[in-house]
Structure formats: C-alpha cells, structure tokens
Amino acid sequence: MLLPGLAVDGRGVRLGRGGGSYDRVLARLEAAGAHPHLVVLLYDEEVVARVPREPHDHLVSAVVTPAAVRRFTA
Numbered sequence: 001m002l003l004p005g006l007a008v009d010g011r012g013v014r015l016g017r018g019g020g021s022y023d024r025v026l027a028r029l030e031a032a033g034a035h036p037h038l039v040v041l042l043y044d045e046e047v048v049a050r051v052p053r054e055p056h057d058h059l060v061s062a063v064v065t066p067a068a069v070r071r072f073t074a
Contacts, residue, residue: 001039002040002041003016003022003039003040004040005040005042005060006046007042007051008042008047008060008063009049009050009051010047011053011072012060012061012063012072013052013059014040014060015051022058023056023057023058026038027056037061037062038058038059038061038062039063039064040062040063040064041063042064042065043065044066046065047065060072
C-alpha cells in the first residue's frame with residue numbers, strides 16, 4: 001500500500017500531515033487480519049534521522065527514493 005508522507009526515519013516511522021486518516025484505516029485493516037506492506041515514496045533528503053512516534057503510528061515496510069529502496073523490519 002502506498003502511503004503519503006513528509007519524512008521517514010531509520011526505524012520506519014512515517015511523518016504524515018497530522019490528520020491520522022491513514023493510521024485509522026491501517027488500524028481497521030489490522031483488526032480485520034490484513035497486514036499490507038506499507039511503502040512511502042520520498043525524496044532522498046526526506047529520509048531523516050528521527051521522526052516522533054505516537055502510539056497509534058504504524059511503521060512502514062519500505063521507503064523508495066530516487067537513489068534507493070530501503071526496507072525496514074519490525
């Protein structure tokens with residue numbers, strides 16, 4: 001599943017726009033037993049050292065930038 005984002009850190013924490021819409025949908029999918037791979041498309045400079053994480057945030061599986069694909073493990 002492609003997710004929008006403003007940044008992702010080295011742990012796979014995604015910074016969104018603050019509305020929580022995607023986190024709510026992901027929680028419903030998880031409750032239904034679905035666990036899709038979550039991928040964010042970003043520019044290289046949007047992969048940052050640290051993004052704040054809230055308890056409801058879901059980690060992404062990968063970030064794709066023009067330079068590379070980086071996968072994260074839970």
